[in-house]
Each structure stands twice: as structure tokens, then as C-alpha cells.
Amino acid sequence: TQLLEQSPQFLSIQEGENLTVYCNSSSVFSSLQWYRQEPGEGPVLLVTVVTGGEVKKLKRLTFQFGDARKDSSLHITAAQPGDTGLYLCAGPNAGNMLTFGGGTRLMVKP
Amino acid sequence: KAGVTQTPRYLIKTRGQQVTLSCSPISGHRSVSWYQQTPGQGLQFLFEYFSETQRNKGNFPGRFSGRQFSNSRSEMNVSTLELGDSALYLCASSHLPLGAGTNEKLLFGSGTQLSVL
Numbered sequence: 001t002q003l004l005e006q007s008p009q010f011l012s013i014q015e016g017e018n019l020t021v022y023c024n025s026s027s028v029f030s031s032l033q034w035y036r037q038e039p040g041e042g043p044v045l046l047v048t049v050v051t052g053g054e055v056k057k058l059k060r061l062t063f064q065f066g067d068a069r070k071d072s073s074l075h076i077t078a079a080q081p082g083d084t085g086l087y088l089c090a091g092p093n094a095g096n097m098l099t100f101g102g103g104t105r106l107m108v109k110p
Numbered sequence: 111k112a113g114v115t116q117t118p119r120y121l122i123k124t125r126g127q128q129v130t131l132s133c134s135p136i137s138g139h140r141s142v143s144w145y146q147q148t149p150g151q152g153l154q155f156l157f158e159y160f161s162e163t164q165r166n167k168g169n170f171p172g173r174f175s176g177r178q179f180s181n182s183r184s185e186m187n188v189s190t191l192e193l194g195d196s197a198l199y200l201c202a203s204s205h206l207p208l209g210a211g212t213n214e215k216l217l218f219g220s221g222t223q224l225s226v227l
Contacts, residue, residue, distance in 0.1 A: 030209075033216070042114070042200050042218030043153075088153065096209030097166045098143065098216070100153040 002027040002093040004101035012107045016078050021104045023089035024071045030092060032072045034063055037086040037103075079108045112137070114203050114219035122225045128189040131222045135182050135203030139217075142184040143208060144176060147198040147221070156199075159184050160207040188224075196226045 007022045023032065031050045035043035047056050049065035049072060056063045060083075062075040076083055089101040115134040123129050135142050143158040155168040159178035176186040182203075188195055202218045 041220050042202070044218070045215055048215075090153075092209040095166055096207070097155045097158070097168060098145075098208055099155070100145075102152045 002029070002091070002099055004032075004089055004091060004099055006087075006089060006101035006104050008104060009102065010105050010107075012109065013079055015080055015108055015110050017108075019076050019079055019106070021074045021076075021087055021106070022071065023073070023101050025091075026070065027093075028069050030069070032065060032069075032089055032091045034072070034074055035088040035090065037088060038084075043086075043088055076106075079106075081108045081110050084108050114201060114217050116199075116201055116219035116222050118222060119220070120223050120225075122227060123191050124227050125191055125193060127191050128187065129191060129224060130185055130187045131199055131201075131224075133184045133186075133201035133203075133219060135184070135201075136217055139203035139205050140182050141204045141207050142178055142182065143202050143204075143216075144184070144186050145200045145202070146170075147200060148196075153200070156186065158208050165207055191226045193226050196224060198223050 005024050031048055033048045034046045037043040047063045052067045052069045054065045060077045064073050084107050087104045090098050093099045117132045141160045144156040145153050147153045157167040157176055158165045162178045173189045178184045198221045200218055200221045202216045204214050204216050206214045
């Protein structure tokens with residue numbers, strides 16, 4: 001079973017701080033996706049990383065895929081209250097079913 | 111372009127009843143996948159339909175079933191509801207089946223919040 005573990009589970013920071021969220025597995029994934037979900041809504045895809053070592057940037061968000069394609073990280077620079085939400089990583093398992101990590105719930109206080 | 115539409119938005123049922131949830135995908139998308147989200151278990155894959163055929167099913171009991179129609183709209187049914195079935199049920203649509211393309215964008219609906227009393 002391919003599992004994805006996210007850390008930390010909860011993060012509460014002040015506006016302007018930097019943070020990093022991790023997504024780890026003991027299994028190799030062909031790709032990993034990062035989503036953000038706000039209360040009462042479905043997850044929204046932020047990025048897909050495919051190549052080991054790949055780095056993608058989305059404004060203040062930087063996503064990295066580990067060289068061995070077993071882990072990924074999301075770094076947010078100068079966090080803003082609008083970044084508040086549940087961040088989820090997900091990847092296709094051997095059966096082409098999407099496996100999700102447990103999520104990191106981020107709160108950015110003004 | 112309309113998004114993924116799920117109905118109803120909220121639902122309250124009692125134990126033993128059955129429920130049917132609906133999902134209308136993005137126009138042109140033929141894959142619809144369903145997920146259960148609970149505070150304890152997180153987001154878990156239920157099943158995926160592509161061109162009216164179930165491709166995969168997650169580790170859920172047979173009380174959970176679904177189908178897809180020729181217009182790609184999908185329904186999921188839960189029979190003999192249990193308290194533990196209370197959850198946010200999400201569906202997502204994509205053009206290709208899950209795993210077929212690494213750059214395929216999965217679009218989620220806002221979900222149906224089911225409460226079982």
C-alpha cells in the first residue's frame with residue numbers, strides 16, 4: 001500500500017512568516033500533486049510535479065519533488081491570511097487510484 | 111465553463127436509510143471519481159468511472175456503489191446508512207482516466223455534506 005504522510009498536521013503562524021510543509025512516502029510515485037482546500041469547498045489543484053528533483057514556483061509557493069520521487073515539499077514565503085487552508089498532497093498508486101496524505105491545516109494570522 | 115456540480119449540497123439521513131448523490135462533471139470530461147472525506151480518515155478514494163465503466167474501487171464495503179450515465183453524469187449510492195458514513199463526499203472530473211496522464215488536471219466539486227443521525 002502506497003501511503004503519503006504529511007507534516008506538520010497543524011501550523012499556525014503570523015502573516016509574513018515563511019513555512020514548509022512536507023509530504024513523505026516509502027514508495028516511489030510517478031507524480032505528486034498538491035491541493036489547497038478551503039472550508040466547505042473541494043480541493044483545488046495547485047501543482048503537479050513529475051520529474052525527480054523538479055522545482056515549480058507559483059508566486060510565493062515553491063514546490064519540490066524529491067530526487068527519488070518519494071517525497072515532496074511545499075514552501076510558502078511571506079505567508080498571507082489568504083494562504084489559510086488545508087494543504088493536501090496526492091499521488092496515483094499502483095492501481096491508478098489517487099492516494100491522499102492526511103493534510104496540513106495552515107492558519108495565517110494577520 | 112461550468113464547474114463540477116454536486117447535488118445536494120447538504121443531506122441529513124437516519125441510520126438504515128439509503129442515499130443517492132449526484133455529480134455533473136465538466137463538459138467533455140469522461141472520468142468521474144468519488145472520494146469520502148472525514149476528520150479522522152482524511153480523503154479516501156471510493157471509485158472511478160470512465161465512459162460508463164467502473165475502473166477502480168477503493169477499500170469500501172459493498173454498501174457503496176455508483177454508476178455513470180452516457181452524458182458522463184455520475185451517481186453514488188450508499189445503502190443501509192451507518193453513523194460512520196457521515197462525511198463530505200466529493201467528486202472530481204477529468205478528461206482522461208486517473209493515471210493516464212501526469213499533467214491531467216483533476217477538478218473537484220464542492221461536495222455533499224452527509225450527516226447520518
